[in-house]
Amino acid sequence: MKTLIINAVILTMNDSFDLFNKGYLAVRGENIEAVGPMEQCPDMESFDEVVDAEGGILVPGFVNTHTHIGMVPFRGLGEDMVGRLNRFLIPLEKKQMTQFLAKASAKYAIAEMQLSGITSFFDMYYFEERLAETCVEMGERAVLAETVIESTIDSYKPYGGIELAEEFIGRWKGKSSLVTPSIAPHAPYSNTEESLRKSREIADRFDVPYMIHLAEMDFEVSAIREKYDMTPVEYLDSIGFLGENLTAAHCIFINSRDAEILGKHNVKVAHCVVANTKSAKGISPVRLMQENNVCVGLGTDGPSSGNTLDMFTVMKATALAQKTFLRDRSAYTSREILKMATIDGARALGLQKIAGSLEPGKKADLTLVETKSINMYPLYDPYAALVYQAGSHNVETVYVNGNRIVENKNLLRYSVKEIKDELEKESLSFRYEALKMQNK
Template structure:
């Protein structure tokens, strides 16, 4: 079809006008040194990230910003802009116990379980979680995968500060702080899951504690509930030598084989630790496409061992990083742990080339997203993904000079270098000031709780 000349001009000029008119956005970050973590691991020296409706609308050179208008623009002045980090395994509320009996033998049964049984209630869980989430936001963590009791209180804290959470209610074979009946956690978890089913920030999950702390019938019930309700399952796996011996003796299986036998080894599973796994376990975990939370720093503190997580990562398994709870790993940011992860794997394999800095960054970002089967939404700065973005201060002493950005981030940077944290398109911390909560109030509450716990410990909790 031939159009009259006038019509052609009109069409061309309206297209030009359209492209010239700035499009509306919610937030523009410009003049940023962007570490995209996209498929080609592209780095943009002077770039812009455009955010709208909680998602990334565009990423490109700084000139791109001129095509958009937004109520807020952050001039990053050369600061490093990265995808938010994903803490794939933690128990944030345990900040209330951080530093207690760190170097005690049999700590889980002799100290942690009695402390929880006697002291954990809704109040401790909420304020402990909020305190933990502050530390995560301050350290550039934008998604927390948490398992604990009263997980609805953890969700309330996550919503309050504005952090993304995959939150699992704990299920155990004995009475727990929120469930007087053994296995009461399963009922609690179903209610919690129903309440948070459609929340944009919270993904409810089931958290059977470990293969040895639930019987096979209840592990099957968890698998069934996960399938029926499409809920992630979070669990500790192959973490203890006793766990290996007991399952070998009673079931003639490794923990991974045992979980497969009860139907839990599915893409919905995120298995924390996986220290004592065999090559055939790793092959099985890959076939079943499960996620793995690698908690290197917590594992070496407890002298348990080095998980073959690097082999898993190199074999294409879905490996993310976790801090574990603050009684285990003591800190909740990932950026301060990246160097340990890389260095321990190098030492373990006696080869400095096996784990370049980029692999540690991959585990902290895309790896975590893959472990959750959320790589379409999280883990890199690409159009269409959720806007979880962190900004690191390029003036930080540790980041000067900046020859290799991955080397700087993994071996030199720390949580203090995080200047701004954006989650779901919302600025949660800007220039190190938390915008969504009163940090002083949380610290005051935490000190009061600590005084209560100190008194209880002095009175001899057993």
């Protein structure tokens, strides 16, 4: 199959940030074959289909570096309440979460992400095997990490996630071009040193990315200070946990020494501004980490932490928070923000060779944002229009791995109603319990 997209404003996000105000992009099979200005557009006759972007903005598919897609049923529950994690999330998860509910939730979340132009994501949850099947069914690219924590919901054994992750990675490594299996010890405060070491060892042995929540909680910082007289980053460094395949989510409580350590080990960071600020945890010192050569991508976090699964909300909030934090209007240009949402995110997933920018030879993971809607006019700077004006409702067409997934703002292979009905059916008893808890 050969597809030609014409008349698009193309933001390639390659190393030299090549931009074509009126450009074309050619796709052959799974890959991008060529990209350039319309004057150099190849003969349209030789393509199976031609898509006229009519001045829409074509960007690399967004990369969501941190989420928990099994958690859609928790969205909107216990908002504005203190202690939500222990009061609602953990007890409900233990009592009500099943592989069937996780799968129905994953399907819903993937649909929501595809409709907003996210073509790959890094997930951390349970029942990742079911989530992997869902990604393949829906044609979405992902790194899927089975969670390691003392009491997991998909194993009866303490730290049973280690064995589950090992088996899952063994089964899925190299199985699908869309899915990279992975392992995620939950956090430094909720894992033993042994389980952290073992998780790293498994990631190394299979040569896959691994993930952790790091320097996210104030109680995490004080507990580790009390026990080891170290910061969370220093502690993970001291046990040999940090490495270039690690993506650390949040990283709010980071000092200059921590940033140096993260940079030295080439750790990647998933910055989740909406979750961090909605929970009043704090603003992450992103500039400090980047100055120490830490690659920072953007994440939505789970649907109960950030509520929306789209990068438009996250891009805008990142820019607003960082500008305010640095008290500098010129800080974080829209181009820089889009870089974090695309190629830097791809680096955090270990997918930089195949995704994150529009370059010949890379996989065709593409998002086309229309500029006809009322909020998209006028258009002076396409980067700024994406970061400050656009929303997921402007996403018109999405390709993953050369396959068209979204067309005319609709999923091609699924109906949202069908996916929603499936989730509704699976979550009846969950929602009954949730409402009981909320009304207590």
